[in-house]
Amino acid sequence: MTKQITVPFGPQHPVLPEPLHLDLVLEDEKVVDVIPTIGYVHRGLEKLVEKREYTEYVFIAERICGICSFIHSQTYVQGIEQIMGLEIPERAEYLRTIWGEYSRLHSHLLWLGLFADSMGFESVFMNAWRLREHILDDLESTTGGRVIQGVCKVGGVRKDVAPEKLDEMLKGLKNLEHELNELNNVFLFDQSMKHRLKGIGKLSSEDAYQLGAVGPTARGSGLAIDIRETGYGAFGKINFRPVVEHGGDSYARCAVRAKEMFTSIDIIEQCIKKIPDGPVDMKVTGAPDGEYFSRTEQPRGEVIHYIKGNGKKNLVRHRVRTPTFTNIPPLVTLLKGCELADVPVIVLSIDPCIGCAER
Amino acid sequence: MSVFQMTKTVLKSLFSRPATLMYPAKPAKKTANTRGHVEIDPAKCITCKMCQRKCPTQAIEVDNKIRTWQIDNMRCVVCAICVDTCPTKCLTMDTQYRPAMTARGGLEKFTVAGPKKKEPAAAPAEGTKPAEKKE
Numbered sequence: 097m098t099k100q101i102t103v104p105f106g107p108q109h110p111v112l113p114e115p116l117h118l119d120l121v122l123e124d125e126k127v128v129d130v131i132p133t134i135g136y137v138h139r140g141l142e143k144l145v146e147k148r149e150y151t152e153y154v155f156i157a158e159r160i161c162g163i164c165s166f167i168h169s170q171t172y173v174q175g176i177e178q179i180m181g182l183e184i185p186e187r188a189e190y191l192r193t194i195w196g197e198y199s200r201l202h203s204h205l206l207w208l209g210l211f212a213d214s215m216g217f218e219s220v221f222m223n224a225w226r227l228r229e230h231i232l233d234d235l236e237s238t239t240g241g242r243v244i245q246g247v248c249k250v251g252g253v254r255k256d257v258a259p260e261k262l263d264e265m266l267k268g269l270k271n272l273e274h275e276l277n278e279l280n281n282v283f284l285f286d287q288s289m290k291h292r293l294k295g296i297g298k299l300s301s302e303d304a305y306q307l308g309a310v311g312p313t314a315r316g317s318g319l320a321i322d323i324r325e326t327g328y329g330a331f332g333k334i335n336f337r338p339v340v341e342h343g344g345d346s347y348a349r350c351a352v353r354a355k356e357m358f359t360s361i362d363i364i365e366q367c368i369k370k371i372p373d374g375p376v377d378m379k380v381t382g383a384p385d386g387e388y389f390s391r392t393e394q395p396r397g398e399v400i401h402y403i404k405g406n407g408k409k410n411l412v413r414h415r416v417r418t419p420t421f422t423n424i425p426p427l428v429t430l431l432k433g434c435e436l437a438d439v440p441v442i443v444l445s446i447d448p449c450i451g452c453a454e455r
Numbered sequence: 456m457s458v459f460q461m462t463k464t465v466l467k468s469l470f471s472r473p474a475t476l477m478y479p480a481k482p483a484k485k486t487a488n489t490r491g492h493v494e495i496d497p498a499k500c501i502t503c504k505m506c507q508r509k510c511p512t513q514a515i516e517v518d519n520k521i522r523t524w525q526i527d528n529m530r531c532v533v534c535a536i537c538v539d540t541c542p543t544k545c546l547t548m549d550t551q552y553r554p555a556m557t558a559r560g561g562l563e564k565f566t567v568a569g570p571k572k573k574e575p576a577a578a579p580a581e582g583t584k585p586a587e588k589k590e
Contacts, residue, residue: 152511155534226474237486246534278464286460
């Protein structure tokens with residue numbers, strides 16, 4: 097029997113943007129066991145609900161993550177609105193959906209870039225981030241922030257978008273779609289990409305279901321789990337189908353994200369065509385009394401915000417279950433049996449966001 | 456075989472101008488909506504403390520006795536809730552980011568006009584001092 101050795105991977109590793117620590121138990125070059133550790137960037141944001149009013153807390157909920165920031169604030173305010181029984185204006189719902197899909201686009205482009213970088217494909221990395229800049233520009237000109245938008249509030253949104261700007265965004269997306277096609281050809285059909293990704297880190301659909309995989313990790317294994325289908329925001333009035341791949345390997349997860357960008361563009365186009373006129377916010381009085389589980393689909397998967405209030409300005413409890421946290425058990429399964437050199441690619445293939453996972 | 460998928464993109468990039476800006480030699484592009492930093496017009500402030508109460512990071516401190524308005528730039532997250540709630544619109548959002556800090560501190564204190572009095576309050580309005588850095 098070969099001798100087992102333990103190799104620490106992270107918390108500081110060139111491939112990881114955030115601190116995740118994995119103890120890899122190796123037999124020769126093969127990974128036989130993985131012990132994950134998190135807890136390097138815990139900030140105690142959930143505890144802050146006791147000190148901040150529920151309306152101010154939107155900004156803190158948004159800062160749970162630096163990439164899916166908008167969807168965190170959207171999930172939180174949806175929960176509060178459900179408890180208080182608010183019917184927000186339809187235009188605000190549509191705007192939230194548009195901005196949510198924009199943040200999905202920029203998150204997926206960021207991930208595709210980092211993923212290419214993890215296997216040393218620098219020029220794709222640069223190109224993905226160049227395209228991402230167009231989306232960030234649109235977000236900045238409509239909301240005021242590049243990655244922290246800060247436009248959600250209880251009872252609607254803080255900024256309206258002029259119809260001319262919406263048309264301009266539509267044109268921008270058409271150009272982007274063309275450029276994304278060229279980029280996607282590299283991700284989906286390039287020989288070196290296929291060679292590096294196909295068959296690496298296999299997760300069967302049973303395992304994905306049993307271990308609670310969410311988002312592209314589950315959809316890459318053939319599970320059609322997409323919370324957007326529940327119809328929150330304006331998704332109930334939009335036609336779309338979740339992207340599902342059946343490979344279960346790193347290539348399938350990459351393909352899900354690459355194809356999802358076109359779904360997002362399609363959703364934004366439908367929203368811009370259907371968006372009604374009217375106010376974007378409403379006056380909110382009182383405080384939430386009750387509890388609610390608010391669920392939305394983030395770029396990385398399903399996020400759940402549990403909110404409990406007792407009729408006072410400060411909430412009693414706020415708990416977030418982020419997609420990365422649930423994707424860590426599937427990650428451990430993925431890594432068992434792989435080669436040491438494939439570990440960085442597999443770790444990145446679940447799109448880990450540790451800032452989210454630890455809050 | 457699909458080996459040269461990138462060729463078209465690479466050739467296009469080779470013959471076009473750089474996608475990046477030479478920041479800070481060229482100023483960063485900013486839109487009218489960009490949240491850069493908070494500015495105050497001290498003559499209009501009535502020290503009502505609305506901004507202090509709404510600030511999610513407790514970056515603003517208002518003293519209505521000595522009539523000062525103080526912001527901690529290291530705490531401020533530029534969410535613009537103070538600008539939205541200000542009843543006299545003395546707070547505005549500038550589109551340019553604040554330059555990076557090279558020393559400790561970040562506190563900025565302004566002497567403000569304070570609540571309006573019955574007699575024409577010419578003296579406090581003129582006596583406003585711009586940025587008086589602490590530390």
